[in-house]
Structure formats: C-alpha cells, structure tokens
Amino acid sequence: MKHVVEVFDSQTEDLLLTVDVPASRREALKILMDWQQPADEFDGQDLSPEQVEILEDWTGKPLMGANRIVQLVCTE
Numbered sequence: 001m002k003h004v005v006e007v008f009d010s011q012t013e014d015l016l017l018t019v020d021v022p023a024s025r026r027e028a029l030k031i032l033m034d035w036q037q038p039a040d041e042f043d044g045q046d047l048s049p050e051q052v053e054i055l056e057d058w059t060g061k062p063l064m065g066a067n068r069i070v071q072l073v074c075t076e
Contacts, residue, residue, distance in 0.1 A: 001041065002076045003029060005055055008069040016068070019061045028058075033072065044073040 003026075007017040021029060032054055035041055047055070047070045052063050055072075063070050 001074060003041075004073055004075055005047070005052075005059070005063055006071050006073055007063055007065075008071070010067045010069050013069075017061070017063070019055075019059050019063065021055065021072070022058060025058050042074045044071055046071055 002023075003021040005017075005019045005021060006015060007019075008015055030041070032051055033040070033045065049064065051072075052070050056063050
C-alpha cells in the first residue's frame with residue numbers, strides 16, 4: 001500500500017503536484033489521519049492545514065499554498 005499527497009489548483013482542479021508519503025511513516029500516518037478501521041486507509045481525504053504542515057515536514061516538500069486543495073490518497 002502506498003499513500004501519496006495530491007495537490008490541486010482549487011479553481012481549475014488541475015493536479016499540480018504528487019508527493020509520496022514515506023513508507024517509514026505508515027504508523028504515524030494512521031495516527032495523524034485518525035483512521036479507526038483498516039478500510040479507512042483506502043479512502044481519499046482532504047487534509048487540514050495542521051495535517052499538511054506535518055506532511056510537509058515528513059516529505060520535505062511545500063504542499064500548502066493559496067488556491068490549493070491538498071488530499072491524501074492510496075494508490076496501491
């Protein structure tokens with residue numbers, strides 16, 4: 001299973017950026033996302049500014065910005 005952060009332009013809905021969440025953060029990601037059931041990991045979710053800030057730290061990539069929608073998705 002692989003989780004990625006997808007960043008979209010909020011006006012055009014164009015995909016601007018895709019960033020892998022490090023596999024080493026899998027357990028921490030479960031806590032960050034407050035997943036209660038195993039199936040929760042497969043649902044795409046919009047991220048709060050606080051979650052984005054943590055994911056920026058984990059990935060070393062700037063994700064937040066004006067007119068952006070940031071989501072977490074499972075690709076595998």
